[in-house]
Every structure is written in C-alpha cells, then in structure tokens.
Amino acid sequence: MYTFSLMMAGSEDWLDVTEAAAYLRKSKHWVYQNRVRLAIPCRRIGGSIRFNKKELDIWIEDSNGGSHTPRLQNAIPRKIIL
Numbered sequence: 001m002y003t004f005s006l007m008m009a010g011s012e013d014w015l016d017v018t019e020a021a022a023y024l025r026k027s028k029h030w031v032y033q034n035r036v037r038l039a040i041p042c043r044r045i046g047g048s049i050r051f052n053k054k055e056l057d058i059w060i061e062d063s064n065g066g067s068h069t070p071r072l073q074n075a076i077p078r079k080i081i082l
Contacts, residue, residue: 013053017037020051038063 020042021028035042041055 014045015051015056016051017049017051020056023051023053023056 015023015030017031021031024031031040034040034051039059040051041059042049042051044050
C-alpha cells in the first residue's frame with residue numbers, strides 16, 4: 001500500500017488551510033466554504049486538507065481568465081448621463 005507523505009512530496013510546497021487562506025488573501029471560512037464550489041485544488045492528507053502552491057497558482061491564473069490583470073481594467077467604460 002502506498003502512503004502519501006508530505007516529506008516525500010516537498011512539504012514546503014503544501015499549505016494548510018490557514019496558510020492557503022493567507023496566500024489567497026481570504027479568510028479560512030471562505031476557503032472552507034468555497035473549496036468545492038469554486039473547485040479550489042486541494043487534497044485530504046490524513047485528517048487535514050492541504051493545498052499545493054503550484055496548483056493554487058494555476059487555479060488563480062485560470063480564474064482570472066489567463067491574466068493577472070484586475071478584471072476592472074478589462075471592463076467596458078460606461079457613460080453616466082446626468
């Protein structure tokens with residue numbers, strides 16, 4: 001039987017929920033609530049949830065439409081009629 005070990009996988013690449021929340025600039029509650037709904041990549045290792053930094057970076061890139069530019073910059077300007 002194969003047992004997954006953080007030591008074998010390079011533990012510096014794996015974040016717990018608190019670290020992942022800080023990395024994403026969100027609360028722990030937000031991460032827990034949205035990990036399934038938004039398909040945030042994670043693994044259950046032992047009794048805890050872990051996030052791989054590289055997978056989070058790819059997820060962030062994909063979530064931003066392949067661009068790190070803020071979405072407001074891509075928005076169409078609207079005319080305000082007074």
